Amino acid sequence: MTSPSHSKPAETMSAAVYRRFGPPEVVHVERVVKPSPRPDELLIRVRASTVSIADHRARSRRVPRGLQLLAAAGLGFVRPRHRILGMDAAGVVESVGADVTRFRPGADVLAMLGGAFGGHGEYVCVKQDAAVARKPANLTFDDAVTLVFGGMTARGFLKQxxxxxxxxxxxxxxxxxxxxxxxxxxxxxxxxxxxxxxxxxxxxxxxxxxxxxxxxxxxxxxxxxxxxxxxxxxxxxxxxxxxxxxxxxxxxxxxxxxxxxxxxxxxxxxxxxxxxxxANVGPNPPEDLAFLVDLAESGSFRPVVDRAFDLAQIVDAHRYVDGGHKRGNVVLRVSAGADA
Ligand SMILES: NC(=O)c1ccc[n+]([C@@H]2O[C@H](COP(=O)([O-])OP(=O)(O)OC[C@H]3O[C@@H](n4cnc5c(N)ncnc54)[C@H](OP(=O)(O)O)[C@@H]3O)[C@@H](O)[C@H]2O)c1
The missing domain is CATH 3.40.50.720 (NAD(P)-binding Rossmann-like Domain)
Structure with a gap:
C-alpha cells in the first residue's frame, strides 16, 4: 500500500504558453506551476510585458537568413525551450531569495529577461544582478515596460x-x-x-x-x-x-x-x-536600464506604446506584431494590481 502524500500542491499561475512553433494560434493561456526564486533571485509579480519582434521570432522561428541553427540552439530544435515568451517585465517584487540585497518585496521594478523569456506569465524569477531597475515613479507599468526591450537594445548598440x-x-x-x-x-x-x-x-x-x-x-x-x-x-x-x-x-x-x-x-x-x-548588442548591464529609468523620470525619454492587449488577448497581440508594422511597442497587460 502506498502511503498518502502530505506534500502541498504546487502553486499555479496564469501564463501565455506555447508548446510548438507556429502561427499566433499556438499560444494560449493556461495554468502552470508558479516559479519560486533561488537564493540570488527575486520573484516578480508581472503587471506588464511587451510582445516584441523577439517573441514573434521565437514563436515562428522566422529569423534572418542563415541563422536558423544558431536560433534553434537558443530557442529549441523540435519544441520550444522556453514555453513562456516575453523578454521584459514591469511588476512588483513578490519575494526575494535569501542572498538578495538589492531589492525588497513590494518594490516596483523593471527587468530585462532576455533569452530566458518568461514575462508573459503572472510571475517570473530573475537574478538580482541581471538588468533589473526600479520602475520610474512617473510612469505606469504599461508605459514603463516599454523602456526595456527597445531601450536596452538601442543603448547597447549606440554605446559602441x-x-x-x-x-x-x-x-x-x-x-x-x-x-x-x-x-x-x-x-x-x-x-x-x-x-x-x-x-x-x-x-x-x-x-x-x-x-x-x-x-x-x-x-x-x-x-x-x-x-x-x-x-x-x-x-x-x-x-x-x-x-x-x-x-x-x-x-x-x-x-x-x-x-x-x-x-x-x-x-x-x-x-x-x-x-x-x-552586430553585437553587448552585455545588457543593469546600469543601462537604470540610465533609461533616469531619462524617463526626468521626462527626456518617452515611452512609445502602439497598443495594449490583455493576457487573454495574447493571440491577437501576436497577430498584430506578426504584421511587422507596429509603432514602438505592443504592451501585454499580464496581471492587474491590488489597486485595480
Ligand atoms: N541584436 C539584438 O540584440 C536585437 C535586439 C532587439 C531587436 N533586434 C532586431 O531588431 C529588429 C528591429 O526590432 P524592433 O523591435 O524595433 O522591430 P519592430 O518594432 O517590430 O519594427 C517594426 C517597425 O519597422 C518598420 N519597418 C518595416 N519595414 C521597414 C523598412 N523597410 N524600412 C524602414 N522601416 C521599416 C515598421 O514601419 P512601417 O509600418 O512604416 O513599415 C514598423 O514601425 C528586429 O529584426 C529584431 O529582431 C535585435
Missing part, C-alpha cells in the same frame, strides 16, 4: 559608437521598438538624427527628435547622396555591402539585425574599413 554634439546618425527602421529608442537616445547625445520610416510615421519620429525623415516607401536613403557618422540598421537591409560606404571614416555601422553572413563578416569589415561594424 562615439556620439557627441553634431554627430550625424541615421536610424533605419526608426518607428519600431528599437528605432524609436535609438532616435531618442541619439538626439539626447546631441546627434543630428535622420529617421528612415514610412510617411505615416514621420510625425511620430519627428516628435521623438528626428531632424530629418526619409520615407522608405518613396526614397532610398542610400541614393540621396549623403553619408552619416553612424548608421543604425533596425530593418536588416542596410548591411556593410549596401551601407558601408555611407558611413563616414571612423564612424560606425550598428547592425541591430543582420543575417549569418553579416554576423560572420562584421569583424573583418570593421578591420578592413577602419569603421566600427558590429
Amino acid at each position: 559608437a562615439r556620439l557627441q554634439s553634431g554627430t550625424s546618425v541615421l536610424v533605419n527602421g526608426a518607428s519600431g521598438a528599437v528605432g524609436t529608442a535609438a532616435v531618442q537616445l541619439a538626439k539626447l547625445a546631441g546627434a543630428h538624427v535622420t529617421a528612415v520610416c514610412s510617411g505615416a510615421n514621420a510625425d511620430l519620429v519627428t516628435s521623438l527628435g528626428a531632424d530629418r525623415v526619409i520615407d522608405y516607401t518613396t526614397t532610398d536613403f542610400a541614393a540621396v547622396g549623403q553619408t552619416w557618422d553612424v548608421i543604425v540598421d533596425c530593418v536588416g537591409n542596410a548591411g556593410f555591402r549596401r551601407a558601408g560606404d555611407l558611413v563616414n571614416p571612423g564612424g560606425a555601422l550598428l547592425l541591430v539585425v543582420t543575417d549569418l553572413s553579416g554576423l560572420v563578416r562584421a569583424r573583418r569589415d570593421s578591420r578592413r574599413s577602419g569603421k566600427t561594424v558590429t
Whole structure:
C-alpha cells in the first residue's frame, strides 16, 4: 500500500504558453506551476510585458537568413525551450531569495529577461544582478515596460559608437521598438538624427527628435547622396555591402539585425574599413536600464506604446506584431494590481 502524500500542491499561475512553433494560434493561456526564486533571485509579480519582434521570432522561428541553427540552439530544435515568451517585465517584487540585497518585496521594478523569456506569465524569477531597475515613479507599468526591450537594445548598440554634439546618425527602421529608442537616445547625445520610416510615421519620429525623415516607401536613403557618422540598421537591409560606404571614416555601422553572413563578416569589415561594424548588442548591464529609468523620470525619454492587449488577448497581440508594422511597442497587460 502506498502511503498518502502530505506534500502541498504546487502553486499555479496564469501564463501565455506555447508548446510548438507556429502561427499566433499556438499560444494560449493556461495554468502552470508558479516559479519560486533561488537564493540570488527575486520573484516578480508581472503587471506588464511587451510582445516584441523577439517573441514573434521565437514563436515562428522566422529569423534572418542563415541563422536558423544558431536560433534553434537558443530557442529549441523540435519544441520550444522556453514555453513562456516575453523578454521584459514591469511588476512588483513578490519575494526575494535569501542572498538578495538589492531589492525588497513590494518594490516596483523593471527587468530585462532576455533569452530566458518568461514575462508573459503572472510571475517570473530573475537574478538580482541581471538588468533589473526600479520602475520610474512617473510612469505606469504599461508605459514603463516599454523602456526595456527597445531601450536596452538601442543603448547597447549606440554605446559602441562615439556620439557627441553634431554627430550625424541615421536610424533605419526608426518607428519600431528599437528605432524609436535609438532616435531618442541619439538626439539626447546631441546627434543630428535622420529617421528612415514610412510617411505615416514621420510625425511620430519627428516628435521623438528626428531632424530629418526619409520615407522608405518613396526614397532610398542610400541614393540621396549623403553619408552619416553612424548608421543604425533596425530593418536588416542596410548591411556593410549596401551601407558601408555611407558611413563616414571612423564612424560606425550598428547592425541591430543582420543575417549569418553579416554576423560572420562584421569583424573583418570593421578591420578592413577602419569603421566600427558590429552586430553585437553587448552585455545588457543593469546600469543601462537604470540610465533609461533616469531619462524617463526626468521626462527626456518617452515611452512609445502602439497598443495594449490583455493576457487573454495574447493571440491577437501576436497577430498584430506578426504584421511587422507596429509603432514602438505592443504592451501585454499580464496581471492587474491590488489597486485595480
Ligand atoms: N541584436 C539584438 O540584440 C536585437 C535586439 C532587439 C531587436 N533586434 C532586431 O531588431 C529588429 C528591429 O526590432 P524592433 O523591435 O524595433 O522591430 P519592430 O518594432 O517590430 O519594427 C517594426 C517597425 O519597422 C518598420 N519597418 C518595416 N519595414 C521597414 C523598412 N523597410 N524600412 C524602414 N522601416 C521599416 C515598421 O514601419 P512601417 O509600418 O512604416 O513599415 C514598423 O514601425 C528586429 O529584426 C529584431 O529582431 C535585435
